[in-house]
Amino acid sequence: MALSTFSVRMDETLKKQFDSLCSDFGMSASTAFNVFAKTVVRERKIPFEIVSPKLETPTRESGYSAFRSLRRAAKDSGVQDWSLEEINNEIKAARLDKEAGL
16 A cells, blocks of 8 residues: 655644644554544544534623623723713724824
8 A cells, every 4th residue: 555645734732732642542643643534534524523613692681791891891990981072082092093003
């Protein structure tokens, strides 16, 4: 049986963790990938479930909760009693900082 090389790019820390775990199993990373590939071919599917985290649908209560949290933060930081003019000045300053790359 002819062998070929298969390269995989991954985060260095993940590679070290994977190599260490494979060693604990008594195999190399190459052997682990071969086990994975053989299982995929034999079962014609990925041998574990791949799912996307469910996105939370915003509710009225989650909106109120976020608003209450923002009000607490404003009170704690001393900006709860700002006038509309002070708020607009702060927004303008933030925009100028962004334009200046700060």
